[in-house]
Amino acid sequence: MKQKFRIALIGTGYIGKTHALAYRSVNAVFPDLPELVADLVVDIDETAGRAFAAQFGFARFSTDWHDAVSDPEIDIIAIATPNHLHKDMAIEALRAGKHVYCEKPLAVTIEDSEAMAEAARNASGQTLVGYNYLCNPALQLARKMIESGRIGRPLFFRGVNDEDYMADPKTPHSWRCERAKAGAGTLGDLATHLISLSQFLMGDIVGVAGRTYTAHAKRPVASDQAAYRTVENDDVVSVLVEFEGGARGELSSSRIAWGRKNRLAFEIHGEKGTILFDQERLNELEIFETPEDADAQGFRKILIGPAHPPYGAFVQSTGHQLGFNDLKVIEVKNLIEGIANGSPCYPSFEDALKVEQVIDRVLNPQPGT
Numbered sequence: 001m002k003q004k005f006r007i008a009l010i011g012t013g014y015i016g017k018t019h020a021l022a023y024r025s026v027n028a029v030f031p032d033l034p035e036l037v038a039d040l041v042v043d044i045d046e047t048a049g050r051a052f053a054a055q056f057g058f059a060r061f062s063t064d065w066h067d068a069v070s071d072p073e074i075d076i077i078a079i080a081t082p083n084h085l086h087k088d089m090a091i092e093a094l095r096a097g098k099h100v101y102c103e104k105p106l107a108v109t110i111e112d113s114e115a116m117a118e119a120a121r122n123a124s125g126q127t128l129v130g131y132n133y134l135c136n137p138a139l140q141l142a143r144k145m146i147e148s149g150r151i152g153r154p155l156f157f158r159g160v161n162d163e164d165y166m167a168d169p170k171t172p173h174s175w176r177c178e179r180a181k182a183g184a185g186t187l188g189d190l191a192t193h194l195i196s197l198s199q200f201l202m203g204d205i206v207g208v209a210g211r212t213y214t215a216h217a218k219r220p221v222a223s224d225q226a227a228y229r230t231v232e233n234d235d236v237v238s239v240l241v242e243f244e245g246g247a248r249g250e251l252s253s254s255r256i257a258w259g260r261k262n263r264l265a266f267e268i269h270g271e272k273g274t275i276l277f278d279q280e281r282l283n284e285l286e287i288f289e290t291p292e293d294a295d296a297q298g299f300r301k302i303l304i305g306p307a308h309p310p311y312g313a314f315v316q317s318t319g320h321q322l323g324f325n326d327l328k329v330i331e332v333k334n335l336i337e338g339i340a341n342g343s344p345c346y347p348s349f350e351d352a353l354k355v356e357q358v359i360d361r362v363l364n365p366q367p368g369t
Helices: 014-029 046-056 065-070 083-095 110-121 137-147 191-202 324-341 349-363
Strands: 004-010 035-042 060-062 076-079 099-102 127-129 154-162 205-213 218-221 224-230 236-243 248-254 263-270 273-278 284-289 300-303
Touching: 004 014, 004 065, 004 324, 014 035, 014 046, 014 324, 035 046, 035 065, 046 060, 060 065, 065 083, 076 083, 083 099, 083 110, 099 324, 110 349, 127 324, 127 349, 137 191, 137 263, 137 273, 137 284, 154 191, 154 236, 191 205, 191 236, 191 248, 191 263, 191 349, 205 349, 236 349
Parallel strands: 004 035, 004 076, 035 060, 076 099, 099 127, 154 248
Antiparallel strands: 154 263, 205 236, 218 224, 236 248, 263 273, 273 284, 284 300
């Protein structure tokens, strides 16, 4: 009989929908995997939650996340809630022997993140954090190129993650503007992807010097445009970093960059070449390699296709493109494989803690830095 894992999803918002789509697709795309059963969905809004359960084929619904954690039939708890709710749900689930699949960032404070990582160290369940951009075959190829020496020793990483979802100063105040609910602003929402990506490609960050900036200090209240609330976290962040191998880097992120929709872009300069990537063109990777003849030098674009696994599991033709939701399917595949094989998932809570440590060093610089 084929092995099965039953999953409970807590949260039915934007990211919850990407989870639900991935649960429905993962066994169709990767038929040799154990079966993932969308068993239970949890949302405090009963009307919306029941509609979501029916839409995506969940067998059951609850308004109380404790029901998911205590249910002996559930193997995996997926947390797709606002950031400040992650810690208690994750720790209780781990203590109950569940595997935990949590969206980023890990938590809103370094103390909460450390508590989650400690709970994972003492638990039998696997953990995975939703940095699904790392599942892109283009980034897997970039890492392979670096490790094989295609561009020589990496010397410098320059990365940016910009969006414009809060560029308009009239955009209403939300939980994302509150330190207690969101933690850091751009730093914890967007730059966290950039930090995780840079460490995936370059190794751990060991030196940090950063500055944050809040461009719009107040935002209107959604229910009363004449009333305003204070924005408690950052709109823009700039960070200088040093990686464990000695390479240096510059990381910059903004949530007020008009015209930028998901510009998660980087360039890596090595002794013998350069690699370029931009998430807005997520099926392309560019590489410059120093040839013998100077007149033949130039960047070469690699279009991701079936030669770059697991692209071929989705489509057999180059140029037909993977998308954001496909990366989530790959992430869920990695989760199921890790649980089935008993091998650590990446990034685990321990890996994600390293991202939170960088964020904390930006927000709370040590004397002399």
